Amino acid sequence: MKKIESKALNVYYGDTRAVKDISLQVEKNTVLALIGPSGCGKSTFLRCINRMNDIIPGTRIEGELLIDGEPVYQNKYDVTTLRRKVGMVFQKSNPFPKTIFENIAYGLRINGIKDKYEIEKKVESSLKATALWDEVKDRLHQSAIGFSGGQQQRLCIARTIAIQPEIILMDEPASALDPISTQKIEELIHELKNDYTIIIVTHNMQQAARVSDYTAFFYMGDLVELNKTEKIFTKPDLEMTEKYITGKFG
Amino acid sequence: MITHLEHEIENIKRKVFTMTDAAIEAINDSIDALMTLDDKLAAKVIQGDTRIDKLEIQIDDDCVRTLVTQQPAASDLRLILSFLKINTDLERIADIAANIAKEAIRLEGRPRVTTTGDIPAMAATCVNMIKTAFEAMTTRDVSMAAEIISVDREVDELNIQLYRELFAMMGDNPQIMPQALGLIMVAKSLERIGDHAKNIAERVIYYIEGVDIRKENKDHSDNK
Numbered sequence: 001m002k003k004i005e006s007k008a009l010n011v012y013y014g015d016t017r018a019v020k021d022i023s024l025q026v027e028k029n030t031v032l033a034l035i036g037p038s039g040c041g042k043s044t045f046l047r048c049i050n051r052m053n054d055i056i057p058g059t060r061i062e063g064e065l066l067i068d069g070e071p072v073y074q075n076k077y078d079v080t081t082l083r084r085k086v087g088m089v090f091q092k093s094n095p096f097p098k099t100i101f102e103n104i105a106y107g108l109r110i111n112g113i114k115d116k117y118e119i120e121k122k123v124e125s126s127l128k129a130t131a132l133w134d135e136v137k138d139r140l141h142q143s144a145i146g147f148s149g150g151q152q153q154r155l156c157i158a159r160t161i162a163i164q165p166e167i168i169l170m171d172e173p174a175s176a177l178d179p180i181s182t183q184k185i186e187e188l189i190h191e192l193k194n195d196y197t198i199i200i201v202t203h204n205m206q207q208a209a210r211v212s213d214y215t216a217f218f219y220m221g222d223l224v225e226l227n228k229t230e231k232i233f234t235k236p237d238l239e240m241t242e243k244y245i246t247g248k249f250g
Numbered sequence: 251m252i253t254h255l256e257h258e259i260e261n262i263k264r265k266v267f268t269m270t271d272a273a274i275e276a277i278n279d280s281i282d283a284l285m286t287l288d289d290k291l292a293a294k295v296i297q298g299d300t301r302i303d304k305l306e307i308q309i310d311d312d313c314v315r316t317l318v319t320q321q322p323a324a325s326d327l328r329l330i331l332s333f334l335k336i337n338t339d340l341e342r343i344a345d346i347a348a349n350i351a352k353e354a355i356r357l358e359g360r361p362r363v364t365t366t367g368d369i370p371a372m373a374a375t376c377v378n379m380i381k382t383a384f385e386a387m388t389t390r391d392v393s394m395a396a397e398i399i400s401v402d403r404e405v406d407e408l409n410i411q412l413y414r415e416l417f418a419m420m421g422d423n424p425q426i427m428p429q430a431l432g433l434i435m436v437a438k439s440l441e442r443i444g445d446h447a448k449n450i451a452e453r454v455i456y457y458i459e460g461v462d463i464r465k466e467n468k469d470h471s472d473n474k
Contacts, residue, residue: 183253186254187253187254190254206321209318209319209320209321210254210319210320210321229319230314230315230318230319233318233319234314234318
């Protein structure tokens, strides 16, 4: 089932066309990895999905982006609803300077959940889903700032999934982490796929191969090739993709 | 928590073990078909080979996908590389069993030739070699795997004995030539199955210890 669809999407930063006529579809409960050299438009494209580019002055979007068939760039589309539906995890983990519990409870409260018991249950289930519960259950009311980078990132993912989005966008979520923490995040992505549709931007091609079902190769704003990940990394359709993934250019 | 890579490896292992059971069944059935000249059983072995060929392709695909997407290292990498090679050996074993079954069909209706060399016992030795190799893999027992390599020499010896005996019998009685040639082919086939079982044992040793025993044996013989 189609969860996200982009139709001839263009993004301009002033006069610069950063994303060019991107048309693609993302199936529900799959992981799509976006790869390509710096400046290829993959992060810009990712940020279109929850309209994060709206806050960048001089940005102009052309074309269509649909989630569940609904065009999210229509004026009547509520951006707050969109961002509730589409969670995001960034390269640098950004926990709030609050307790572990509050990091997750905050989003729930501003989304209208007042019942203390329900909040507690959701905090627990989110921490369990991100394999953090056993590590933090005895210090839920301590600050999250003392966490390791990997724990902070998993806390941010827990915070994202607590409000039960349908799509999770990840912009290089493990690029600042050590190999063990990276592995935990990658295993988490495999688990989360059962409940969410995930798009991940990564500079690490091996990571794209490990975590995704589909891979899209971007170059200079163009979508060069989108294929099953296994296909991209064994026999891509285009020579340009082959050259990039074998390190011959880019 | 089971990692995605562990999950993939378990999946491949399950298919390799299924293929092993199917290959062993093919050997046993082909020899039974030969000894009882049961053409229905022989036909079953020949038809079953298609399923084993399909499994081989699936295992190859799974191994390549796991190598590409999970980038295994160390023992995980050695295990998958071993599976890739073992997979080919198992497929060849099943092909050989199908050839034995075809021989059983060809010999149907001809008078039986009795030899002192024991073809069912030779087949049982081959089956035991394969089973032992997989037990060595499961228990990570290098000495168990290494023993298979010496058993292979016994299988080679049995083949030579049978060949000499059948060759002499043909000299005494040219009438039995079709049956005797058939049995020579079967004995040679079993000897080839023994070689494949030995290959599997070598891959098990590579998986456990990271040592290519073929290279060590070659170095040893080069130094002689």
